[in-house]
Amino acid sequence: xxxxxxxxxxxxxxxxxxxxxxxxxxxxxxxxxxxxxxxxxxxxxxxxxxxxxxxxxxxxxxxxxxxxxxxxxxxxxxxxxxxxxxxxxxxxxxxxxxxxxxxxxxxxxxxxxxxxxxxxxxxxxxxxxxxxxxxxxxxxxxxxxxxxxxxxxxxxxxxxxxxxxxxxxxxxxxxxxxxxxxxxxxxxxxxxxxxxxxxxxxxxxxxxxxxxxxxxxxxxxxxxxxxxxxxxxxxxxxxxxxxxxxxxxxxxx
Amino acid sequence: xxxxxxxxxxxxxxxxxxxxxxxxxxxxxxxxxxxxxxxxxxxxxxxxxxxxxxxxxxxxxxxxxxxxxxxxxxxxxxxxxxxxxxxxxxxxxxxxxxxxxxxxxxxxxxxxxxxxxxxxxxxxxxxxxxxxxxxxxxxxxxxxxxxxxxxxxxxxxxxxxxxxxxxxxxxxxxxxxxxxxxxxxxxxxxxxxxxxxxxxxxxxxxxxxxxxxxxxxxxxxxxxxxxxxxxxxxxxxxxxxxxxxxxxxxxxx
Numbered sequence: 001x002x003x004x005x006x007x008x009x010x011x012x013x014x015x016x017x018x019x020x021x022x023x024x025x026x027x028x029x030x031x032x033x034x035x036x037x038x039x040x041x042x043x044x045x046x047x048x049x050x051x052x053x054x055x056x057x058x059x060x061x062x063x064x065x066x067x068x069x070x071x072x073x074x075x076x077x078x079x080x081x082x083x084x085x086x087x088x089x090x091x092x093x094x095x096x097x098x099x100x101x102x103x104x105x106x107x108x109x110x111x112x113x114x115x116x117x118x119x120x121x122x123x124x125x126x127x128x129x130x131x132x133x134x135x136x137x138x139x140x141x142x143x144x145x146x147x148x149x150x151x152x153x154x155x156x157x158x159x160x161x162x163x164x165x166x167x168x169x170x171x172x173x174x175x176x177x178x179x180x181x182x183x184x185x186x187x188x189x190x191x192x193x194x195x196x197x198x199x200x201x202x203x204x205x206x207x208x209x210x211x212x213x214x215x216x217x218x219x220x221x222x223x224x225x226x227x228x229x230x231x232x233x234x235x236x237x238x239x240x241x242x243x244x245x246x247x248x249x250x251x252x253x
Numbered sequence: 254x255x256x257x258x259x260x261x262x263x264x265x266x267x268x269x270x271x272x273x274x275x276x277x278x279x280x281x282x283x284x285x286x287x288x289x290x291x292x293x294x295x296x297x298x299x300x301x302x303x304x305x306x307x308x309x310x311x312x313x314x315x316x317x318x319x320x321x322x323x324x325x326x327x328x329x330x331x332x333x334x335x336x337x338x339x340x341x342x343x344x345x346x347x348x349x350x351x352x353x354x355x356x357x358x359x360x361x362x363x364x365x366x367x368x369x370x371x372x373x374x375x376x377x378x379x380x381x382x383x384x385x386x387x388x389x390x391x392x393x394x395x396x397x398x399x400x401x402x403x404x405x406x407x408x409x410x411x412x413x414x415x416x417x418x419x420x421x422x423x424x425x426x427x428x429x430x431x432x433x434x435x436x437x438x439x440x441x442x443x444x445x446x447x448x449x450x451x452x453x454x455x456x457x458x459x460x461x462x463x464x465x466x467x468x469x470x471x472x473x474x475x476x477x478x479x480x481x482x483x484x485x486x487x488x489x490x491x492x493x494x495x496x497x498x499x500x501x502x503x504x505x506x
Contacts, residue, residue, distance in 0.1 A: 168466030213421030
């Protein structure tokens with residue numbers, strides 16, 4: 001049985017708490033947070049504290065707070081010879097400034113408050129300075145997920161960029177798509193099945209093999225008619241992505 | 254029972270043929286195609302012909318061929334007082350040049366050869382010049398789908414642009430994301446659950462409410478470090494989309 005203390009009370013802290021609580025071979029001894037209202041939500045799962053000097057003794061301490069607070073927060077931790085990990089995709093391991101053992105425990109997913117997720121399918125990327133710590137994190141991760149990867153800080157930085165494309169930028173494409181629908185009295189729901197199928201497909205076949213559309217076909221007439229219909233940022237995005245796709249798929253310039 | 258003839262032998266023609274064949278209140282009398290090998294694949298469902306002068310007498314003729322061939326192909330059809338529709342998102346209704354009644358029957362989805370789809374959930378956008386024809390198309394569409402929408406050619410053009418963002422451009426984001434993974438020895442599968450959850454989420458909550466990431470947070474340090482790690486087209490896309498998201502969510506410039 002591996003014991004953890006969760007440091008933080010946001011969406012990820014909650015998802016981790018429920019995942020470890022449900023797991024057979026790991027458990028949450030305590031959740032620490034400064035926001036009492038937020039902390040209250042964790043009371044039904046485990047003990048809580050607002051006092052950083054009163055942390056329980058656990059095998060692993062998991063920091064799940066905003067990226068830019070990780071460094072300064074870790075400095076406050078006075079845990080001798082304990083493994084402290086952060087959960088961020090974009091922060092290097094050495095941002096942790098506590099005395100002692102450090103590591104990373106990064107679940108690659110977008111977490112929201114009211115959307116339950118099956119942790120079993122969520123990839124967890126782990127990193128540690130010491131081999132025994134890496135093995136401990138591997139064991140811990142496998143108590144809640146079937147997909148565990150050793151990813152070092154250099155790789156994780158690039159994985160985070162890849163996630164920005166796959167999540168942040170894709171979400172902005174969805175927004176643009178829905179904005180266009182609403183502007184022209186088209187119910188955005190019409191696009192939902194297309195969105196879901198496009199995502200599904202990318203997990204089965206290489207996206208380069210299934211690219212379609214006016215840019216891929218180099219259908220100049222349609223591209224020009226679309227550009228004429230668009231303005232501002234939407235037009236800029238359409239233009240750049242069309243040119244990029246044309247180049248990727250061998251349009252001779 | 255509404256009878257149809259399918260004109261074309263591509264992916265969409267096949268998906269429509271199987272959908273109408275399975276439907277209770279519609280049937281495919283015949284499939285026409287010039288490519289004998291392709292046409293062979295339809296023989297187990299219905300009659301086929303390579304002779305455009307020997308089309309069966311049906312209620313609706315559905316052209317499922319490439320966009321730029323629709324106009325010239327429709328001219329060849331000698332069908333007096335029969336409803337002829339095309340299936341394209343990007344072609345106006347009046348591109349049809351046959352004598353007689355015309356319409357559009359546009360399923361908003363991306364069709365591939367080997368991926369079965371549940372047509373019930375695929376939105377079908379219909380248009381016709383005559384009211385009776387619109388009602389006939391509505392009835393026909395409802396034999397295979399639960400989602401039928403009246404969308405005129407002006408709206409459909411914009412819907413097609415919205416689909417370019419939601420499908421073509423999103424797929425290119427996936428490609429870029431996977432390219433980055435592969436380049437840095439990261440298994441692209443790590444990003445799959447993120448992709449699926451991002452898509453699911455967009456169908457439940459407005460994308461503007463769930464936008465996250467360095468651009469949304471206006472996290473200049475991370476953005477600059479990402480830009481430094483990227484080159485070429487990937488960098489250009491990152492830059493433009495980041496600026497656009499920053500502007501959308503109220504960064505003061």
